């Protein structure tokens with residue numbers, strides 16, 4: 001697709017085709033140059049075909065950069081990871097030349113894996129733009145069309161109509177909080193689920209239910225925590241949540257600006273809940289004038305519809321939604337009724353030109369690529385994960401003792417958010433599993449606050465179900481090693 005196409009389709013406003021930019025975009029020499037670069041990248045990435053160890057001299061080079069990173073940041077990273085800058089779909093090359101399965105992708109950012117030719121092509125075109133960053137005072141058509149694309153998708157089944165773009169999930173959440181506070185005439189309290197995570201700004205660190213994230217911070221946000229759905233006691237947990245919400249509303253009438261909900265808990269442990277859990281809570285919010293805000297920064301794109309509120313059929317209740325990660329540029333989407341007064345939302349940057357065009361391309365590919373629906377690619381990939389995890393648990397039941405709150409299964413999640421819970425979800429052992437998996441060539445992470453889980457956010461845009469066969473051979477070897485160590 002040429003820049004002329006990218007900048008002239010999909011939006012409601014038409015661009016003049018006689019501008020210098022349109023002429024540059026339509027120049028066949030530009031197309032040829034981009035195709036030559038993409039062709040070279042494709043040849044280079046073709047050499048990345050499976051997990052492998054470092055190349056000669058690679059170890060030293062990686063060690064040097066890790067040390068420099070530690071000096072520079074003041075602390076080392078969770079993994080000894082520094083990428084080389086190339087990969088092949090779910091496989092990534094590190095600076096030492098080794099190759100691993102990347103099943104966490106910067107916590108779900110690289111939805112189409114590494115060195116995706118189509119996204120590189122889009123990025124190269126975007127890089128021809130006149131500015132690296134775009135802002136709220138001055139932007140190009142890219143920003144308008146990205147916002148329109150998001151609203152077009154989000155408005156399916158909801159009243160969401162507007163979109164404010166920003167650089168991080170935490171900033172998207174800050175904007176959402178301010179919108180809800182302004183609409184409630186400065187109601188001081190927020191309702192949130194136990195174990196939620198919302199980012200690391202000062203307000204979000206306080207709403208997020210993780211003591212470690214707010215050590216040393218003065219607390220000035222008043223949060224009322226709600227219990228989440230319990231898969232071991234579905235009806236009881238729905239009843240308990242409704243009673244608790246009723247209690248908060250009666251105790252603090254008119255004091256709540258919003259109820260913020262992760263419809264799938266991310267950092268909290270990939271916990272899911274059915275529509276029947278959320279619906280009465282959202283209904284109570286509606287009756288009491290409390291805005292419903294879905295934080296989909298982690299779940300956006302990954303469930304069996306583009307938004308998790310669509311997967312659960314809850315669109316009618318949603319006043320505000322926030323997204324990020326795979327969208328490259330983050331966003332706060334809101335209804336007509338929630339549109340804030342001028343002056344509340346702005347900022348120097350709204351996003352970078354490459355991020356805006358690549359983000360839009362990602363959303364287009366997700367919409368048109370057969371990813372959604374009960375039999376879409378995302379559902380198929382989830383089934384492929386579950387069938388391998390189930391087989392592994394069956395052949396090694398000793399590694400998978402029952403885990404409370406999981407509905408009897410040592411694996412789960414939804415769509416592209418996958419978890420596995422070996423060794424009873426013990427914190428130290430899960431940490432050892434994640435590090436051992438890394439050494440075996442599979443990059444994962446953990447989630448949960450006890451039980452803890454091994455978390456996978458695979459690049460669902462490009463991963464094929466059968467690739468889990470290779471991955472699970474490595475998973476089995478890693479778990480075996482951890483189990484043997486525990487027996488010593």
Ligand SMILES: Cc1ncc(COP(=O)(O)O)c(C=O)c1O
Pocket residue numbers: 107168169170171173197198199200262266267295296297298299324325
């Ligand atoms: C649910 C949720 N909200 C907000 C955030 C914060 O996003 P960011 O790290 O881009 O600020 C995250 C990040 O993991 C998240 O999972």
